[in-house]
Amino acid sequence: MPENEVKTTTENPNTALPKRRFLFNGMTLADPDPKMTPRKVAEFHSLLHAELTNATVKGPVKAADGVEEYTFKTQVGHFG
Numbered sequence: 001m002p003e004n005e006v007k008t009t010t011e012n013p014n015t016a017l018p019k020r021r022f023l024f025n026g027m028t029l030a031d032p033d034p035k036m037t038p039r040k041v042a043e044f045h046s047l048l049h050a051e052l053t054n055a056t057v058k059g060p061v062k063a064a065d066g067v068e069e070y071t072f073k074t075q076v077g078h079f080g
Contacts, residue, residue, distance in 0.1 A: 021063065024049065024072040038070045045072075 017034040022041055032044050038057045046052040051074045060068035 019067045020060070021067045021069045022072065023069060024052065024055070025074075029072075041070075042072055 020031050020034065020038075022029040022031060022038070022045070024045070029041070029045050029049075032041060036044065038059070042052045042055055042057060052072055055072040055074050057070055058073055059070035061071075063069050
């Protein structure tokens, strides 16, 4: 980049992303990257929990501690 060129960005580095919690079957799953969408977080965790492949995302709900909670709900299918 030339010396006289100014780099601009739309992201504010001082803006903190909200803390998130992901719940699934009574477990709390880690947030792998705060920049990931909740759907992408489900895809990430589906490597260990295959049921998350077709799960729906509910939330966010603001918990008492100020953390945004997302719940992954599995969909029950009927065959036949």
